Amino acid sequence: MSYTAEIALVLAVVAAACALPGTFLVLRRVALVSDAIGHVLLFGVVVTYFAVRDVESPWLLAGAAASGVLTVALVELLGRTRLVKQDAAVGLVFPALFAGGVVLASLYLRNTHLDVDAVLLGQPELATEARWHLGGVGLKPVWLMAGVLAVNLVLLVVFYKEMKLTTFDPGLASALGFRPGLVHYALMTAVAVTAVAAFDAVGPVLVVGFFVVPAAAAFLLTDRLAVMLGLAALIGVVGAVGGTFAAVRLDANTAGSVAAVLGVLFALAFAAAPGRGLVAQAVRRWRQKRAFHETMLAVHLYQHEGTDAEADEAGCRTVHRHLGWTEGQTAAVVGRAERHGLVRRDRDTLKLTHAGRDRARDVLGGSVDSAARPPSPPPS
Amino acid sequence: MGVDAVLEALNTSAVRTVALGAAALGATAGAVGAFAVLRRQSLQGDVVSHAALPGLAVAFLLGGRDPAWLVLGGAVSGWLALVLVGAVNRRSRVPLDAALGGALAVFFGLGLALMTYAQRHVPDASRHPLDRYLFGQAAFLRDADLRVIGGLGLAALALVGLFWKEFKLLSFDPDYAATVGYPVRLLDLLLTTLTVAAVAVGLKAVGVVLMTALLVAPAAAARQWSDRLGRVVLLSGLFGAVAGAGGTVAGHLAGAGVPTGPTIVLAATAAVAVSLLFGPARGLAWGWLRSRRDVVHG
The missing domain is CATH 1.10.3470.10 (ABC transporter involved in vitamin B12 uptake, BtuC)
Structure with missing residues (x-):
């Protein structure tokens, strides 16, 4: 050896x-x-x-x-x-x-x-x-x-x-x-x-560092104790081997290099852990934001469904003003909502589908039916 | 080793300079550390001081030879470590203590690797041994170091005075401080930065490994003598100064091979021991005496 x-x-x-x-x-x-x-x-x-x-x-x-x-x-x-x-x-x-x-x-x-x-x-x-x-x-x-x-x-x-x-x-x-x-x-x-x-x-x-860092990284990767123990040991071994070879390459202190590599492994887990890492958090927030926009559109249409102002409030070219969005953003949200089957176009007006109406009702609370609609939409 | 030896040591101007520097950094660390201890962040200083090592090494590798540059490098990486600990604590489920311990070891390891690299690859490294920053050698304090210590120390103490009311409120009732509209996060950051500055001034004399004790020990000792923040901070600074000067002289008397960081820490620890035993209100010695008297009379 x-x-x-x-x-x-x-x-x-x-x-x-x-x-x-x-x-x-x-x-x-x-x-x-x-x-x-x-x-x-x-x-x-x-x-x-x-x-x-x-x-x-x-x-x-x-x-x-x-x-x-x-x-x-x-x-x-x-x-x-x-x-x-x-x-x-x-x-x-x-x-x-x-x-x-x-x-x-x-x-x-x-x-x-x-x-x-x-x-x-x-x-x-x-x-x-x-x-x-x-x-x-x-x-x-x-x-x-x-x-x-x-x-x-x-x-x-x-x-x-x-x-x-x-x-x-x-x-x-x-x-x-x-x-x-x-x-x-x-x-x-x-x-x-x-x-x-x-x-x-x-x-x-x-x-x-040898006690804490591999265990902390493993903690981000699993919810099961047995898996966490195995992962912690594995991360420790990977860090030890990687750090040793890095130290030889750089002609630097070995144990210190191992600690630094363990830090890099933790950073990877912190950034990329499935479901929990920074990337997953950002993706989740992005998806929530997109879903929220679609829901907001559905609620807006629901509030004005069948009213006199519907042509303007739900108009393809005017709706963005009421929602306070830009035209481009509105087009993107409307496109996604159409693909997800929440709204459809009826000439120049946006109409809710059944699914869209259900989504709006869900958000507004189970007790809201068409008779007991809130008087006006909250200011955006 | 009697009083004469101490006086003789103090008579050499080199020792006097060094003891003065150590006293100044002890006073700074003591005063700032009092807030860290009151806010239960005693171990923050431990992370900052260990994490200063890679910054020192990077500053050295980039050509910094002036103590001010090295201290700045150390302060930046110590500060960065605390910011990362905060991010990990907020954005993941890793507990705070694990984040602190992990950051400490990872930064220190990186610092050791960079330091050994510098010693083997930078031509003039042997004339500027970075490993003195591990345990500290107050004997090598130069006028340039004293200027850094004095400047940073005075700035830190001035800020403590300037934000006295804010820091007091933040230490005892942060929720109320936030309710009445103080920028709590900003003040918290400022106090953290002061901790970093206090650690940075101690790097050369006390070293990265033990600097944390100079933040914690004087404050823990001072706390035994008073319940008033003003007195605690003053006493803490005083204990720090005495420990700095006393520890330096003791290290000098003990011989050339003894680093001064540990002797300063032992001096501060002695202050803690005395305070825990004989503090006027809660001293352990009084409790023992009382229980003995009770046994005799009861």
Whole structure:
């Protein structure tokens, strides 16, 4: 396997592993927790390092994951004092711990691979080299990531029902005896462990993008949870592979390029998602506008049907003045209304068909019949 | 490291200049941040500061070497990120927090990619290391930076003073403000722009990663000491200034390799901790003391 392909594989595994818990973070509206957890890992690594004094110890990973979960608890504790609001609590806790981690790392760990810039940028290159040694076997970080992906998949399959219920209806879930609080912390633990596995490759800042962006894009594409999970993982993998090759082409930072490509994929979904994207919204508005014009024409004709003024109000050459439209626009609307069978031409006057009269009555309300017509059309 | 060391550090003119700059940006960020915290938009600053990175890099790639150009680039891309977050939030069902987190990571990632590209392909990049903007190095503040900080900071504070009544109303009762005919969306945009400006002045000394803390922490600390907006904003600016100066000096004393952004943030966090414990009305320490007394006497 070529070097580039190997790195693409590493990042694809990371992206898929992050996308699964990330989907629930997006749906539960706690996306920024992954931001906080990502930042705090460095603090956990550094503090654990002072305990074990070995940059290659697997304990560093455990310490990092624990610090992530502790952060979540700390934020909730601070929020519960009611002295600061929840968003401010997040904004206080993680920069403080991150700053502590950076200061400690720059003071005491200058000569290890924990140096600050490398940690911040993420180094997927390192993930393919053996780091930990267990019984004479060199363990590569990429295996850890694959392991975390596998664990996330198993957890997802086993606890799918619980996750689904506590996410979409926490009230019903607790009434049925599930424990939403427990599930919440289980999810936070999964996020922290996944973030630890992703940390080497993507760094503490970009990890939030790997959790959130594919899930947010998938959220725009489907209404089904299972499909959303699959799509999120797929989008993550596509972004990882595309970003890696873009980075090689441009000779730029790999993890950053992946985040940027994920952003492009989200933008595509935002613009073109079927039924929900900007394009679909614009098309829907355009269609509504056209249908509205036809309806307006039908109502106008209905108001003046059988009155003395009908020849003028419904005249082919005069109707546009009463509707306040230009002649060209009126011709187009009349043409469409004819094709849709709402009006027909009777010499120089427009007449409603049955369907057109029904449309007008529908709009004016079911109770309107020909005897109880409103006295005059509303001013246009 | 005693008082003598601090005084000695302050006696060098370079450190004094730098501490002054950090104090000015701390005051600006504190005063503007108070509004962001009151309006529950604490995390807006996080997005703006991370999203400033691609703008910095683009300004650099386009040949900007003057700090004013770099700061302008950063401000434009930070502002753009917030506008996009607003559009995604309004025009899709993606929740606000996901839009914020996503924008933060995507812009920051793009910035990292552009930054590394610049470092490898622009000939004089090694003389202007952009990565100082990640964690901030106040030690590299020059007179040109101080002019940018001073100019933008004064402009931001002047606007806060000028629109004091409007911002106050917007922070506490936006619905009423809209009802009585204030242009709420425009004022909201202005306040957002002030946040962007406050972030932009801090980029070089505090860095894109941690600038958000300088918006949030002084305001959260000040809030513990008063219920009056005027005092909160004043105190917040004061805490920001002290944290800026104190953190810079602490970083200087700690040694060359320590970036000043984190030390400034830790100084601001210390102010928060003290305020949460000993704030006159709601301090946690008083609560503990009371409950102990109750146990003893009850």
